[in-house]
Amino acid sequence: MRVIRNTHRVLIQGITGKQGTYWTERMQAYGTNVVGGVNPKKAGIVHCGVPVHASAKDAMAAGGFDASVLFIPPLGVKDAALDAIEAGAKHLCILTEHIPVQDVMYVMAAARDAGTHVTGPNTAGSVTVGECFTGFMPAFNERIFKPGPVGVLSRSGSLGTLMCQNIVSAGFGQTAFVGIGGDPIIGTTTRDALEALDTFDGTRAVTMVGEIGGSMEEDAAEYAAGMDKPVFAFIAGGAAPPGKKMGHAGAIVMGDKGTYASKKKALEEAGVTVLDTPSQVGEGLKAVLSD
Amino acid sequence: MNFEEYAAKPLLAEAGIAVPRSQLAETPAEAEQAAGEIGPCVVKAQVPTGKRGKAGGIKLAATPAEARNAAEAILGMEIAGHEVGRVLIEEQSTIAREFYAAILNDPATKGPVVMFSTEGGMDIEEVAAETPDKLKQAAVDIRTGFDGARASGLIAGLDLDGSEDAVAETLVRLYLAYAANDAELLEINPLVVTEAGAVIALDCKYVMDDSAIKRQPDTAPKGAPEKLTKLEARGEAAGIKYIELDGDVGVLANGAGLTMTTMDVVRHHGGHPANFCEIGGEAYTKGKVALEMVLEKPGVKSLVVNFCGAFARCEVMMEGLLNAWEELTPDLPVFFSIAGTGDEEAIAMLKDRLGLDPYPDMDAACRAAVRAAAGEGA
Numbered sequence: 001m002r003v004i005r006n007t008h009r010v011l012i013q014g015i016t017g018k019q020g021t022y023w024t025e026r027m028q029a030y031g032t033n034v035v036g037g038v039n040p041k042k043a044g045i046v047h048c049g050v051p052v053h054a055s056a057k058d059a060m061a062a063g064g065f066d067a068s069v070l071f072i073p074p075l076g077v078k079d080a081a082l083d084a085i086e087a088g089a090k091h092l093c094i095l096t097e098h099i100p101v102q103d104v105m106y107v108m109a110a111a112r113d114a115g116t117h118v119t120g121p122n123t124a125g126s127v128t129v130g131e132c133f134t135g136f137m138p139a140f141n142e143r144i145f146k147p148g149p150v151g152v153l154s155r156s157g158s159l160g161t162l163m164c165q166n167i168v169s170a171g172f173g174q175t176a177f178v179g180i181g182g183d184p185i186i187g188t189t190t191r192d193a194l195e196a197l198d199t200f201d202g203t204r205a206v207t208m209v210g211e212i213g214g215s216m217e218e219d220a221a222e223y224a225a226g227m228d229k230p231v232f233a234f235i236a237g238g239a240a241p242p243g244k245k246m247g248h249a250g251a252i253v254m255g256d257k258g259t260y261a262s263k264k265k266a267l268e269e270a271g272v273t274v275l276d277t278p279s280q281v282g283e284g285l286k287a288v289l290s291d
Numbered sequence: 292m293n294f295e296e297y298a299a300k301p302l303l304a305e306a307g308i309a310v311p312r313s314q315l316a317e318t319p320a321e322a323e324q325a326a327g328e329i330g331p332c333v334v335k336a337q338v339p340t341g342k343r344g345k346a347g348g349i350k351l352a353a354t355p356a357e358a359r360n361a362a363e364a365i366l367g368m369e370i371a372g373h374e375v376g377r378v379l380i381e382e383q384s385t386i387a388r389e390f391y392a393a394i395l396n397d398p399a400t401k402g403p404v405v406m407f408s409t410e411g412g413m414d415i416e417e418v419a420a421e422t423p424d425k426l427k428q429a430a431v432d433i434r435t436g437f438d439g440a441r442a443s444g445l446i447a448g449l450d451l452d453g454s455e456d457a458v459a460e461t462l463v464r465l466y467l468a469y470a471a472n473d474a475e476l477l478e479i480n481p482l483v484v485t486e487a488g489a490v491i492a493l494d495c496k497y498v499m500d501d502s503a504i505k506r507q508p509d510t511a512p513k514g515a516p517e518k519l520t521k522l523e524a525r526g527e528a529a530g531i532k533y534i535e536l537d538g539d540v541g542v543l544a545n546g547a548g549l550t551m552t553t554m555d556v557v558r559h560h561g562g563h564p565a566n567f568c569e570i571g572g573e574a575y576t577k578g579k580v581a582l583e584m585v586l587e588k589p590g591v592k593s594l595v596v597n598f599c600g601a602f603a604r605c606e607v608m609m610e611g612l613l614n615a616w617e618e619l620t621p622d623l624p625v626f627f628s629i630a631g632t633g634d635e636e637a638i639a640m641l642k643d644r645l646g647l648d649p650y651p652d653m654d655a656a657c658r659a660a661v662r663a664a665a666g667e668g669a
Contacts, residue, residue, distance in 0.1 A: 019602075075506060100473055100503035101396050105433045108401040124601050136602040138632040156548020158631075162599040162653070165630045169652075182547055185398050211548060214398055236551040239558040240567070247532045247547025247569045249501065250398075277556045279654040 001117045001188040001196050003176045004067055004091060006031050006132040011059050011089075013038040013080050014071035016047050023071070023136045024048045030139050032132040035065055038080070056080075056087040067091035069125070069134045077121070078103040085114045092187070093134045094120035098249075104185050111187065118187025122248070123179040124157025137161065137177065148173020149289060151197030153190065154209035155182050155216075155248070159236055163209050163278050170282025172289060175203045182211070182248030190216040191223050198227055205230045205288055207281055208272070210263060212237030213251045217263040225270035230288040234275045235263045292499045292514040293339035297379045299497035302510070303479070306468035308461055309491040313381035319362040325380035326358030333381045334361035338373035339515040341496070346370045351383065373518070384493060388452060389481035391415055391426075392462060394469040396476075396500075400430040403469065405437055405462060407445055411481035437466040457490040458482070472510055473503030522566075522584050529580045531570055538563025539664045540657075541585040541594040541623075543612075545570050545603045553597045556653055562661030565591045570608060578611025579618075586621050593663035594625045597653050600632030609637035613644050624663040628656040 004010070010027070014020040015037025025048055028034050036050045036059045043054035053059040056068060068084040070077060070093065077099045084092055085107070092111065099121050111118045119126060125135010130147040133139035137157065144165045152167070152174050154160025160179055167174060178193040180186055188196075190210060197206050206229060210217040217235060224231050238260040240246045242253040253259050264274045273284055300310045314325035315337070326332050336348030343349050348370050352358035358380060368375045389411030397404040408426045410418045419426050429445045431437050442459035451458055461482065469477040478496040485491065504511045519527060526533030532547070536554075540562045544550040547569055554564040565588050570581045585594060596612065598605045609629075616625075627649040629637050641647050650656035 074502065098502040100506065101475060101500045102403075102433060102470065102473055102503070105396065105402045109432050109434050112401075138601055141632060141634075143634075144631060154548070156546055157601040158544070158546025158550075158599045158603070159548030159552050161601045161631045162549060162552075165599070166652070185396060185401050187401075209548065211551065216398075234552070236548050236555060239554040239564060240551055241534075241536065244534055245501075246534070246551050246567060251547060251551065276559050277654050278552060279652045 001119060001178070001192045002091070003128055003178065003196055003200050004126060004132060004134055005128060006033050008066040008091070009033055009035040009064060010134065011036050011038065011056060011065040011068040011084070012071065013056065013068055013084065015039060015052060016042050017071055019136070020071035021048060026140060027133055030133055032134065035063065056084040056089065060087040065089065067093065067134065069093045070095060072096055074098045074100070078106055081107040082110055085110050085116045089116050092116055092118045093123070093125055094118060095123060095125060095135050097122040101185055104183065108185065108187060119178070120181040120186060122183040122186070123181035124160065125179050127174070127177040129174045129176060135179065137179065143168055145177070146173035148175070149202060149204035150174050150285065151176055151200060151203040151206040152209070153178045153180060153193040153197060153206070155180055155211045155250070156209060156236065159209050159278070163207055163234065163281060166278055166281050167207065167285065170285055172285050175200050182250055184214060184250040190220040194220050194223050198229060203229065205232070205285060208233040210235045211248060211251045212240055212246070212253050212260055212263070213258040215258065218266040221266040221270035221272065224267065224272050231272040232275055232281055232284045233267050233272050234278050234281070235260055292501055292504060292511070292516055294497040294499065294514050295337040295339050296335065296495055297337050297377070298513040298515070299495040300492065302468050302472055302497060303465070303492050303495055306464040306471070308464050308468070309489060311382045311384055311491060311493065313379050316362060316378050316380050317376065319359045319366065322362030322378055322380055323355045323359035326352055326355040329380055329382050331383045332358055333383055334358055334365060335379045335381060336365045336368060336370060336375040337377040337379055338370045338375055340371040340373055343370055348375065384483060384491060385486040386483045387486045388454070388484040390458065390483070391418070391480045392465055392482045393476065393478035393480070394466055394474065397430065402433050403431040405429045405431060405445060405466060407462065409449055409451070411483070415480065431466070436470065437463060439463055452484065454484045454488065454490055461490055472497070473500045473507055474498065475500040522588060526568070526584055529577060531568065531577055531581050531584070533584050534567040535588065536564050536566055538565045539590050539592045540660050541565045541588065541591040543568050543570070543581055543585050543594065544597040545599065545608055546601070549597060549599050553595060553653060553657065556657040557595065557661060560654070560658045560661045562657070562664055570603070576607055576611055578608050579615035582612055582615040583619065586619065586623065591623065593660040594623055595628070595656050595660040596625060597628045597656065598637065599630045600634060605629055605631060605633035605637035606640065607633065609640050613640060616645065624660070626650060626656040626660040626663070628653040
């Protein structure tokens with residue numbers, strides 16, 4: 001995956017809905033280069049100051065776009081995403097939670113063939129700090145996002161937001177935030193996001209917010225082992241009972257799979273500092289970033 | 292959502308996979324009658340969990356009287372926390388070979404994976420760990436599906452005693468059942484070859500993708516929803532994810548990740564969370580119901596409220612929570628941590644209506660809540 005820049009032309013599928021409208025206005029105010037929207041029933045109107053098209057393909061024909069952000073209900077995502085992929089989107093940001101997994105896998109297969117990078121589903125979006133954002137992160141809150149040297153990635157929007165606030169409270173700021181999403185099958189994995197942040201201009205340290213369930217943190221540890229930059233990780237769910245889905249579909253311990261202990265061990269062996277609580281990130285960053 | 296064997300097997304039959312004749316029985320008398328029609332049978336506890344055999348939940352019966360006795364022993368038994376209320380009376384099979392077949396959603400390949408092993412009837416995780424070469428796997432492009440050629444390729448080189456074509460056909464049909472029913476796991480263990488050479492599914496495990504329940508209106512009602520406590524069921528009805536735990540520090544937060552973390556931090560400071568209660572996503576306006584549920588849990592001695600607004604806005608969650616607090620006037624120490632979208636408005640509302648300030652971070656709020664629950668001053 002690549003971090004979205006303000007040079008990317010962004011399309012909003014579902015722009016005319018309540019949430020689509022609210023967040024499009026905020027994205028525009030922050031600097032996101034929104035060039036159009038999609039709603040098959042409202043094609044031809046201007047909404048949030050940009051033209052609304054019947055499809056992503058129409059939007060591509062009418063001037064083009066690079067990335068699309070989907071404010072689309074669960075059962076509509078497959079068609080909307082395929083529309084954007086077939087139109088030639090380079091990036092998709094799928095915010096929706098509770099999409100049937102077989103639909104998600106269909107979109108992933110189509111995206112892979114087309115070379116489209118997918119972030120999500122079930123993500124709060126991403127922020128290129130001081131530049132633009134996609135989704136519904138509070139990028140504009142200066143106590144949460146401030147330009148600085150830390151790259152942040154998170155499966156959870158709420159916890160990622162908290163981590164970003166802790167980083168700012170400690171006197172630092174972020175290069176970019178990548179929300180990867182809380183579903184078991186997602187386009188941009190922890191490892192993909194870690195690599196994108198590691199190679200992003202200005203990043204001097206990375207903070208990773210993971211959760212119990214799956215093996216993405218273990219996979220990311222392999223990449224972290226080869227990094228020169230310090231990496232801090234917080235893994236949520238250490239106190240969660242096994243066999244229960246903890247709010248996120250992907251956050252579940254099955255037998256000895258996806259446990260807190262397994263993730264902590266893999267990350268620590270890769271040289272990552274695993275934090276006991278999110279509040280500890282400030283002290284950790286001070287130790288490695290203060291000159 | 293899990294499905295019990297009796298509800299899962301008809302999905303295989305619909306896809307053209309042979310299953311033994313069977314009848315469901317809820318009483319020993321029904322079991323006896325069913326066995327009279329079926330003949331020598333197996334009496335199988337119907338619970339949405341594995342390892343029924345080891346727990347004594349599966350018994351052979353040669354006669355209707357034996358079936359009655361077996362049903363008497365099994366009905367009412369508890370297996371992995373599930374009380375057995377039904378048994379499946381199924382005709383006995385003469386087993387020559389036992390195989391394993393399954394299809395599941397694989398996060399690594401981001402698609403379905405078809406799995407087959409000649410080591411059926413065993414715990415497949417043991418097979419995968421100890422003899423991984425005996426577990427054959429094929430990643431599937433869900434857009435094109437899984438055809439006979441791929442199925443034959445998967446089992447190529449295995450000696451299946453002449454049942455190769457029938458097994459390949461079964462795998463193709465299993466894939467069709469998987470796709471038609473939005474399975475996240477569809478497993479036949481064991482898939483047997485009888486002495487007469489027939490390939491039949493002796494057991495079936497089916498887990499439906501929870502996100503697909505709405506578009507499976509015919510199949511979903513036959514599932515066995517997760518066993519919920521009274522409070523958990525109330526949360527589900529209200530669209531709030533609530534999980535009851537056994538501690539004494541109530542937890543109310545927004546977002547799955549933040550709610551889990553609040554539990555973690557309570558535990559880190561030596562406390563015990565009483566619940567997981569998340570009001571993020573679409574539920575973020577439901578502060579009132581959430582507070583009622585957290586308070587109703589017996590033995591809760593303190594409460595930590597942890598809001599970090601992103602999509603969910605702090606002032607909206609705070610409005611709902613304060614309304615509920617003023618209505619319920621609980622006699623419970625409460626500790627807040629507030630950050631993110633709408634935090635300033637929320638903090639002003641808290642000060643104005645409850646006369647409280649939030650703690651500077653969640654560690655401080657959780658630590659104070661843990662101390663209060665232990666009867667110490669904050």
